[in-house]
Amino acid sequence: MPQPWSDDPIFQKYAFCNTYRVLDKLSQYLIREVIEKGPQDLQEVIFRVILFNLFTKLETWELLVHELGPLTWARYKREDYYRVLSRVRNVGMPLYTGAFQKPAPKFGFQEAHLNHLCLLEVLMEAQLPARLRNAKYLAEVYDYFLSFPSMGEFSTYQLVLNLTYTKALNFSGMDFVIAGPGASSGLGKMFGQQKLNTIKESHPDIEEELIRWLAMNQNAQFKRLGLEFTGLGPKCLPMDLVDVEHTLCEVDKYARKAHPSVKGKRLEIRAVFNPTTVTFPPIVLPKAWNSPQRKVVRIWPGPRPTKSIRYVVSKITAHRQGKNEREFRVSWFGYSKEDDTWEPERHMIEDAPAAVKEYLASIKH
Structure with missing residues (x-):
């Protein structure tokens, strides 16, 4: 199909990402x-x-x-x-x-x-x-x-x-989502940033819940707006949570020009659309998506996970015989020598096998 592919001047001038992240x-x-x-x-x-x-x-x-x-x-x-x-x-x-x-x-x-x-x-x-x-x-x-x-x-x-594009993680696309900065700004422009901020004080997962609602109700909303949405690939796959999150970033970008009075952190769209004659390879979808496990939705029952501290082994510097087993003296990244600890060998073999292997090789010489 020859250009232009849209009669919308904003779409004609600026670059936007695909609806589907994949x-x-x-x-x-x-x-x-x-x-x-x-x-x-x-x-x-x-x-x-x-x-x-x-x-x-x-x-x-x-x-x-x-x-x-x-x-x-x-x-x-x-x-x-x-x-x-x-x-x-x-x-x-x-x-x-x-x-x-x-x-x-x-x-x-x-x-x-x-x-x-x-x-x-x-x-x-x-x-x-x-x-x-x-x-x-x-x-x-x-x-x-x-x-x-x-x-x-x-x-x-x-x-x-x-x-999730690999067989390592066979989960449904409706399981879990995190609203990134762009999606968060897009939701703010759709529903009102001040209103969202107020709700988040008592309901911190509101953005993720809105994304889920949009994903679950997309067909009804397309019908309400008179939009024909073809979906993804031969199976006409609907948007998953990640695709809605992905698209909300583009809503944020589009609104900067379409609704400049609705302020956000960014006011301009940097990427200008330049048509190319380059031929791209045919679209491929992950082979792992064919797994039947992905049809089962498994929603985390608790609150949204938050960051905890993980201590990372720098190296093993010594060993001793403990009460029940051998112990290794462990140095930790980001900590001084005074913070070294003695850890059981079985724990170190499970959590840091490469560090154990490196240390044992060093004491043989």
């Missing part, structure tokens, strides 16, 4: 090039998704693939990844996508990418395949990732969503 450029690349290429062992798939999610930049992923070959946890060496990333960063190539840039965790290094590699290792040493497979609710998974250093609410939610 159709966005990054999501399509993630599914096609990251998830469905390479070993399909669950640990390797999780490794690739987390690595991609750290930078969320196609060029960074392609650089690593070009320089290091197939990216696998089995062959992972921090020094190799650090060398490649440092070389291009030192000549001015950005490693991160601005829209998704994440604060670096504090693992004792100056460079953000080195600290992020440390976070990758900590996550991969946490026996994720079993933890994710045994989770009863998607909110549990979100709560677990949220507890790690530097994992903010919205960045954690984006990681969880990326993992």
Whole structure:
């Protein structure tokens, strides 16, 4: 169909994201090039998704693939990844996508990418395949990732969503949602920001409940407004919670021009729409979405999860024989030597197997 694809001057001038998150450029690349290429062992798939999610930049992923070959946890060496990333960063190539840039965790290094590699290792040493497979609710998974250093609410939610494109997380799209900053602003413009702020004081989950209501009542609202909504793919899938959350960000952007009197934190739309003649690959939906487990809605019965503190092992420095078993002296990231603790060997083998392996290898020499 030739342009223009809309008679709305705002849509003609500015760039907007797809209604469905899975159709966005990054999501399509993630599914096609990251998830469905390479070993399909669950640990390797999780490794690739987390690595991609750290930078969320196609060029960074392609650089690593070009320089290091197939990216696998089995062959992972921090020094190799650090060398490649440092070389291009030192000549001015950005490693991160601005829209998704994440604060670096504090693992004792100056460079953000080195600290992020440390976070990758900590996550991969946490026996994720079993933890994710045994989770009863998607909110549990979100709560677990949220507890790690530097994992903010919205960045954690984006990681969880990326993992739902894999067989690691077979949950319904109607299970769980977090309203990001853009969606929160969009809801404020729809229902009145002052009114929402007042309700949130006594009802902190109101934004997520509104997103759920919009998702559950979308067909009735389309009919009321005389809109023909075709849905996603050959099965005409309706919008899930994430898609409504995703679309509310675009409502916020659109309202900046359509309703400038309704004030928000941002007043302009930065991205201008530029048509391209580039041919994109055919749309792909995640193969994991075919799992029958995803048809069962499992809503977290408690309040929205909040961030708790997770202590991360820096290294093991000594051992001793305790009353019942061997104990290791553990140094913790972000804490001084005076804060070292003695921990039972069985706990360390379960929680930080790589640190145990590294220490035992060091005392053999």
